[in-house]
Amino acid sequence: MQRLKKHYYAYVSPLKLTSELYREKLGRVPDLHHPKTFNEKVLWLKHFSDTSRWTQLADKYRVREYVEQCGLGWMLNELYAVWERPEEIDLTLPQLQGREFVLKTNNGCGDVILVSDARTADLKSIRHKMKRALRYHYGFKSAEHHYMFIKPCIIAEKMLHENPALSCSLIDYKFFCLDGEPCYCMVCYDRQGHGGFNTCLYDAHTWEPLNHYINPSHYKQGQRQIPRPASLDRMLDAARRLSHGFPEVRVDLYEIDGRPVFGELTFTSAAGTSPRFTEEFQRMMGDRITLPEEALPNRMPTGFVLFRHPERSGSEA
Template identity: 40%
Template sequence: MNIIIKKLLGVWYKPIQNYIFKIIGVISPKTLVSIQYKRGFKHALNWQDPKDINEKINWLKFNSNTEIWTKLTDKYLVREHIAKMGFADMLVKLYGKWEKPEDIDWHALPKKFIMKTNNGSGEVFICNDKSTININEWTARFKKMLSVKFGDSMGEPHYNKIPPCIIAEELLDIKKQPIATSSLIDYKIWSFNGKPAYIWACYNRTSTSVEVGVYDLDWNFHPEYSISTPHYKLAKTTMPRPKSLDTMLKVASVLSKGFPEVRVDLYEVDNKPYFGELTFTSAGGFNDFYTPDFLKILGDLTIITEKV
């Protein structure tokens, strides 16, 4: 039946499907998750007895108190939390924050910077030379981004509660990293109630792909835990152990305390660790770039109860 509908609608099939999913996401985010999960993994999500990390992330979305997620997922407000936890020196320098793109003080910004919304996911605008950017184009793009309710697309209601804004930060030097890469190296530390367990390293990021690899706490490479996809390409070589890994793990331990699971995303530039963000719903709970075995390993580390 679905094939017949596709043929009848032709090029309109995908837009109509996305519109329907958007409506479902607004009316019932949990229903949207159930539908998308079944489509993606070819089996129903086990809401009653979740097992792997994807099921448990989605269970936590709708069965736990996610009020703190909203604040700590906010890329602007989380800075206050990081400072209170004693890691102010790990914050990337902030140049400004604005509710509307029309209010951005372009003249006050330095030659180089990065700019992003506080409620987005991965959309970062990099400016290497302010004199070359089209301000009208950037303003229009940010206006569009601020109008989007990011939480509707993958059933993440906590994102929709974030008061949207735009922030500009220092552009960290990618040349001062352990390897040559086209982007910052993300050290995404999977952590469980104060216990870091694995590091997912992402680098050579482009608009269409990123190289990735899973490492344990002793920095052993585990390619057997990854599924290479057109976007998430399994790295063919092992990365050097970051100089500040011990510090990173201590930070991840502190920041993840009290949460069944959270990904603590950090950088290292010139041997110094920097805070990136806290991610409570990795890939929205649809991590399809890990093997079933690894998804189960992460799930077993996520201890949840009905009183979470």
């Protein structure tokens, strides 16, 4: 019954869905009249601010143009190919031969396929997995409406490798940028499948550990510290440029051979319902976010997602 109610809210009232998801995760409803915490301000921005740019910037393919415009094209990972439909995936392309690469959708989360050799890869299985990934309308069940406007596609990018001395997986440096300034960095490492990873939290400038602000009942706190990245100064400069003009945005970066590499931009970290940080830290982060003076009418789309599965339609519904 609870699942049916949330599905109903997703169609008729994303604002009610937001409150329901928040209550489910955090045990209370959010105060969107007088938001104070990081989560509450993320939700306020999602519902009552101008989010017209979020769709492009949350699009893992179209955001590349914005990164270029910010003078950071050198941070972009190498792009090998883009396809609109799973049936178009072609592993015989010259640029894929002899290279390791990843396949992922531009509007999803976690739907990544690693390909070490295009010649021996199972194309049928890859197309099936990508078809299933594109069928899922990411953002609909979490009331993250900006994802619902993204025209889906599949991209092939260079595979980045982890530093085995620090992590068994690629290390994510997630910079929480508040009013255009990177303030805190959440580091995720030793990923084990979906959802399993170790977490450390740092002051973005001093790299002082802030792990006491991580909620241990929801996130696995790392047993070792991740050293300050060699490229931290360049990471901070990039995060400032990319977050300029936004009350809050999370800038995700990697470091490969001492060089920062762009990952993605996230405007609704954990859909604004994250239990990962303590209440004290939520307030600290919220205090650093300045909301617009005027609230816009709730403009979230209701009743249907704007882009259908590419098999059925390659254009806007």
